[in-house]
Amino acid sequence: MENYTMEGRTYRYYGKEAPLYPFGYGLSYTTFQYRDLVLSPPVLPICANLSVSVVLGNTGQRDGEEVVQLYLRWEQSSVPVPRWQLVAFRRVAVPAGQETKLSFQVVAEQRAIWAQDWCLEPGTFTLFAGGQQPGQQRRAPSEVLSAQFTVT
Numbered sequence: 453m454e455n456y457t458m459e460g461r462t463y464r465y466y467g468k469e470a471p472l473y474p475f476g477y478g479l480s481y482t483t484f485q486y487r488d489l490v491l492s493p494p495v496l497p498i499c500a501n502l503s504v505s506v507v508l509g510n511t512g513q514r515d516g517e518e519v520v521q522l523y524l525r526w527e528q529s530s531v532p533v534p535r536w537q538l539v540a541f542r543r544v545a546v547p548a549g550q551e552t553k554l555s556f557q558v559v560a561e562q563r564a565i566w567a568q569d570w571c572l573e574p575g576t577f578t579l580f581a582g583g584q585q586p587g588q589q590r591r592a593p594s595e596v597l598s599a600q601f602t603v604t
Contacts, residue, residue, distance in 0.1 A: 482512030482548065489581050489597040498572050498603050502558040506581045506597065508544060509551035517545045522556055523580040524563065527600075531567045536586055539579075563603065574603045 485508075492503040510516055520543075523536040539562045546552055563577065564570045580586045582596030 480512075480516050480518070482510055482514045482516035484516070484518045484546070484583055484595075485509045485511045486582055486595045486597050488553075489579075489599050491579060491599050491601045493601075495602045495604060498574055499560050501560055502579070502601060504540075504556040504558060504579060504581065505553060507551055507553050508546060510546040510548055513548055515545070515547045517543055518583050519543050520554055521580075521582060521584065522558065523586055524558065525578040525580070525586075526563075526565070526573075527576040527578060529565055529575070530573060531565055533565055536580065537562075572603070576600055576602050 486506055487509070488505070488507045490505045492505075493500075496502060504522060506520070508518060508520060519541055521538060522540040524539045525536045526533045539558050540556045542554065542556070544552060544554065558579070560572060564572055578598055578600050580596050580598045584596060586596050586598070
């Protein structure tokens with residue numbers, strides 16, 4: 453094997469082509485709604501961690517479990533990076549008609565890129581929160597919220 457790039461070989465590097473069964477693929481017996489995605493602070497120093505909260509509601513008639521997924525996208529990077537990267541997930545049981553507020557920490561190391569060594573870069577990032585990957589079309593509908601933050 454002479455080509456060690458991962459382009460076209462994993463879900464992280466597919467480019468414009470979506471994978472047949474992306475991470476989080478599946479169905480549920482209920483429906484969920486995401487709201488109130490909050491990133492704190494919206495502007496943070498390069499070595500700081502990001503606090504994330506989101507409200508998940510079960511809008512269906514049955515109790516259910518949802519795998520809440522957080523993805524990070526670099527808006528500009530000095531080297532090639534994945535389209536988005538899974539940075540956190542949690543399976544949450546939510547009774548029918550109820551909602552719960554979830555909190556996550558995205559640590560600075562999760563924003564690191566490989567440029568002959570691991571390093572952190574300033575810039576703008578987008579964080580996605582939902583029950584599936586951003587832009588996924590092969591699953592029952594699920595909202596994916598997004599918000600931007602800046603690293604200085």
